[in-house]
Amino acid sequence: MRRSTCAQTGGALFAVEVRMAPGGGPPVMHRHAPGEVYHVTEGEFTFYLADGDGPARRITAGPGDVVPLAGGTPHTVRNESAADAVAFVVHAPGAPMEGFSRAVAALADPDMASVLEVAAANGIELLGPVS
Incomplete structure (x- = not known):
């Protein structure tokens, strides 16, 4: 796993390679202050992105695609595919997401209650299922 830590960037960034198995991913919509790319x-x-009161917008991204998410x-x-997916992800500022990643690891x-506690401690608000 390639990584750039907050210690290396003065807290500005946390960058990590993410490998997600088929069917993987957070079970609910969430938000946090750091932006992500x-x-x-x-x-x-x-x-799945919530832009307002309507249903979440669905975006599918493959190799070479870049998806920015504002904080x-x-x-x-x-x-949602049948094969592993890999992305290089940058979080800015980095501390909340690095703290969450390290604590969960x-x-x-890990059970859901523990993950929820770690999420709350790192400023990640869980919002519920995709609508």
Whole structure:
């Protein structure tokens, strides 16, 4: 996993390669202060973005596609394909997302309650299912 840490960027960025198995991804829409940019390198990611009161907008991105998400945007990302998907993801500012990623990775047996606690501690607001 290639990574650029907050320590290397003075807190400005956290960058990581994300590999998502088929069917993977956050189970609910969420939002957080950091913005994100996904550069898809393999497979296919499906993004759901809430732009207002209507249904979430669906975007499918494949190799070479770049999907920017402004901070505070309600969203989720999933792998709805039959193959692994890989993206290089940059978060700015980096600290909340690096904190979340490291804390979840450190959980011995992560259950939903533990992940929800870690999310809340890192400023990630879970919003509910895709509508």
